[in-house]
Amino acid sequence: MDDSDAGTPESVLEAHIVTASARASTGKGAARKSRASGHTPGVLYRAGEEARPLNFNVAELAGIYRKTADPNTLLTVKLDGVDRLCLIREIQRHPVSRVVEHIDFYEVSPEYVVQVDVAVNPVGRAAGTRAGGLLRVIKRTLSVKAPAGSIPRLLDVDVTNLEVGQFIRASDVVAPAGVTVIFKRDFNVLTVEGKRSERGEAPAAGAAPAAAGAKAAAPAAKAPAKPAAKK
Numbered sequence: 001m002d003d004s005d006a007g008t009p010e011s012v013l014e015a016h017i018v019t020a021s022a023r024a025s026t027g028k029g030a031a032r033k034s035r036a037s038g039h040t041p042g043v044l045y046r047a048g049e050e051a052r053p054l055n056f057n058v059a060e061l062a063g064i065y066r067k068t069a070d071p072n073t074l075l076t077v078k079l080d081g082v083d084r085l086c087l088i089r090e091i092q093r094h095p096v097s098r099v100v101e102h103i104d105f106y107e108v109s110p111e112y113v114v115q116v117d118v119a120v121n122p123v124g125r126a127a128g129t130r131a132g133g134l135l136r137v138i139k140r141t142l143s144v145k146a147p148a149g150s151i152p153r154l155l156d157v158d159v160t161n162l163e164v165g166q167f168i169r170a171s172d173v174v175a176p177a178g179v180t181v182i183f184k185r186d187f188n189v190l191t192v193e194g195k196r197s198e199r200g201e202a203p204a205a206g207a208a209p210a211a212a213g214a215k216a217a218a219p220a221a222k223a224p225a226k227p228a229a230k231k
Contacts, residue, residue, distance in 0.1 A: 011152060012149075012150055012152065013074065013116075013151040013152065013153045015085060016060075016074070016076070017060070017078060018056055018061065018075050018076070019060060020042075020044070020057075020078065020079045022054060022080075023041060023053040023054050039057070040055070040056040040058050040101070040103060041055060041101075041102050042054050042055070042102060043104045044077065044105050045106045046106070046107040054077075061100050074086075074087065074148060075087075075105065077105055085107065085108055085110060086106060087105070087106050087108055087112075091103050108148050109149075110147060110149025112147065115143060116143070116146070116151055117143050117144075118141060118143075118153075119154050119155065120154075120155050120157055120190070121154040121156050122190060123156045123160075125159075125160065126159040126162040126192050127162060128163045131163075131164055132194075133193055135190065135191075136190065136191050138187075138190060139187065142155055142170060142181050142182075143183070144180060146179040150179070151179075155175060159190060162190065164192050166191065167190065168189050170183045170189055
């Protein structure tokens with residue numbers, strides 16, 4: 001992986017954008033009115049400031065949560081012409097439809113460290129594939145800690161030198177500067193498996209292995225039935 005690409009806009013995760021407007025009143029009655037008018041009620045929290053009751057765009061929230069239910073989802077809340085980088089603090093959903101009924105955001109700075117899952121991206125052609133091997137991704141995402149403003153979009157893993165039967169483990173993954181891969185016990189992330197014949201595929205059901213060069217044996221001829229003895 002080329003470290004010079006770390007931190008560029010193309011390599012950093014983009015925050016989902018949500019539009020918000022101020023909500024004058026709070027309480028269950030005010031929340032019901034917001035939902036009746038086609039909005040999702042919520043609250044924006046920020047350290048050292050009072051909580052701000054807000055209305056959010058229902059369609060934008062629905063689009064985000066069709067893609068992800070991750071509580072660490074990063075969002076840019078557009079409020080009064082200002083973009084605020086936020087994490088989800090709490091979500092309340094309808095018990096049957098699972099529609100988001102209320103949502104609380106917590107504003108963070110780009111330097112605030114969060115834990116998220118990032119997709120593994122193999123880079124290069126593995127040496128073992130030139131010998132007929134097959135690259136296999138064992139773990140498609142890895143948990144990382146990163147500043148909220150620098151979450152990598154993908155974790156690039158160089159597989160160029162990976163031979164048949166070798167593995168790349170979580171501890172081998174080189175993350176961008178400021179990003180740490182998290183694991184309690186080390187585990188395999190990628191490998192190159194051998195050819196199908198080398199992986200010992202089982203014969204088809206009911207088939208018996210034949211000796212090399214041997215011809216199929218003809219079925220044994222049945223002896224003619226003896227005539228019944230006369231009494």
